[in-house]
Amino acid sequence: MNTNAEEKENKVYPGRKEEPVSGLETEKNKGNDAGRAVIDIYLKGGSKFKSGLFKSNRAILFSLALLAFALSLAAGCTKSAIDNETEYADIGNPYVALVIEPKDAKMITGTYKQFAVNAVDLDGKYTKVAAVVWSTTYGHITAKGEFVAPEEPGYAVVTAKFANLAVSTQVYIESSNQIKEYFVVPESGEVEVGRSAQLVFRARNAAGEFLPVLASWSADIGNITNTGYYSAPGSPTMAKITARVGRLEAYSYLSIISV
Structure with a gap:
């Protein structure tokens, strides 16, 4: 009865290869x-x-x-x-502010004053920075922050820039006419050859009060720094030291003696 079906199922077609399938x-x-x-x-x-x-x-x-x-x-x-x-973030706290010193300074015409800047981080830690760009609206300021007051009274704004931060301070420049008395300490003295000595410029107003004046220094023999630190030559001689504040000058005469 199922013979035709079985034959159909088992029929082999020409050209077709049959594979047994499990x-x-x-x-x-x-x-x-x-x-x-x-x-x-x-x-x-x-x-x-x-x-x-x-x-x-x-x-x-x-x-x-x-x-x-x-x-x-x-x-x-x-x-x-x-x-x-x-x-x-792990590199360290970024700086968030700058602080300039001195703040709101008063100066005499023709004098010098050194400014400095500290950077403040998130923890409030102060770090002195040197790579500062300085500028001023009056007078002159060097790349190292030394401000030179002009010969005429006036008002200046000194600005310091570091990274993306900036800070400013005011400088009041007063006339040297306020100085009624001025001198160098010591006015005279002796210094051994090859040795050093510290000189100081003093200035008072009419009330006898000392004024915060920074003088410029020079020496005809030997060497002297801008802070008045004198170095004597290696042989005996006489040296004239000059301190200048604006148009004012004061002198010190030193004898360089042998040991």
């Missing part, structure tokens, strides 16, 4: 076919035999894979940025 492989293939069908129906909402279904599924899967890759790449970049920020 029952296990047959069941496996059936399972794979079922899985693909379920995926196709889920993604497409219809039969897997619809036109263009496989191309559409591949495009969707490719888009999903590309999106996942992009998200992972973005996550990696974000982590790298965070790591970089952490490394930058």
Whole structure:
């Protein structure tokens, strides 16, 4: 009764090589076919035999894979940025402010005054900085922060810049006419050859009060610094030391003696 069916099933077609298929492989293939069908129906909402279904599924899967890759790449970049920020933060506290000294200074015309700047970090720690850009609205200031008052009274704003910070102070320049008495200490004395001595310029106003005056110094023999520190030559002689404040001059006469 089933002879025709059996013959049909066992029929060999010309040019077609038949491979025996085990029952296990047959069941496996059936399972794979079922899985693909379920995926196709889920993604497409219809039969897997619809036109263009496989191309559409591949495009969707490719888009999903590309999106996942992009998200992972973005996550990696974000982590790298965070790591970089952490490394930058570990370098140390950034400076948040500058403090200039002296503040609101008073000077006499023609005198000098040294300014300095400290940088303040987040913990309130002060650090003296040297790489400062100086400027002034009146008078002159050197790259090292030494302000030279002009010969006429006036008002100046001295500004210091460091990194992205800046600080300013006021300088009141008063006439040297306020100085009623001035002299060098000592006015005379002896210094051994090759030795050194500290000289000081003093100035008083009409009330007898000492004025904060910074003089400029020079010596005809030997060497003297801008703070009045004199170094004697190596042989006996006489030296004339001059201290200048604006148009005012005071002198000290030193005998350089042998040991």
